[in-house]
Amino acid sequence: MAEDIADGFELDARLAGDCLILGKLDCSLLLLMNNALVPWFILVPVTQATEIYQMPEEQQAQLLEEINLLSDFINSEFSIEKLNVAAIGNIVKQLHLHIVGRHSSDFCWPGVVWGAEQSEPYSDAEIKRIKESLKIRLKGRIKMN
């Protein structure tokens, strides 16, 4: 499915295993970490760079704009108090940006989600609801299968 959306761009196997592919924005693939305990989205810009500062300036600006778009989406759709936005990549080298909605009652607050082991997969109904919200709110910005 990643290949259908991103014209042959190869998604890292671990990301593909842990996440659901939601669609493609101008710059990035949009993934959902399959952990319903927090709204945890991941942008994977179509690049071979492994650090943001190594991307061409124009692509960086596009990525920033997509981070903003998702930040606004998460803030509108979920009950959150804070966003955590991060490029880490110590394990998965393919550049990817975590955008995670956090709430003071969530499973690992105030700690970070990276390294926290608790997880609960989404139900089909929850995934359907998220996809429908994305279609409405990101209309014209996201290509979905």
Next chain:
Amino acid sequence: MAEDIADGFELDARLAGDCLILGKLDCSLLLLMNNALVPWFILVPVTQATEIYQMPEEQQAQLLEEINLLSDFINSEFSIEKLNVAAIGNIVKQLHLHIVGRHSSDFCWPGVVWGAEQSEPYSDAEIKRIKESLKIRLKGRIKMN
């Protein structure tokens, strides 16, 4: 000292306690986490926003440019294999960006530094060296006391 550099901008007390203030860029205060175990810099943009996407577009672009500048600096000055770049803020609400140089031999690899408790303060000589490198590499971009 923060007040001298940033015209009355009030740095969060916890950041002020944990970090050394290195100087001021166009958009942000530049801090150094006082933990010599990893090169851990923090940018504090002069804003009341607590999320990046809530900052004016122009200030976001400036912040991105300063993240790039520091990323390049850390990559050039320290022996690192990966950068971790993150806005978290679950505990300290004042918007701040972590830029951390990581190496597979460092104290908490491949885990993240947030929540890892080991710490070792810098020596005066190490701080002096970092300040001198910043002065040279960020010449004209950074205002230092």
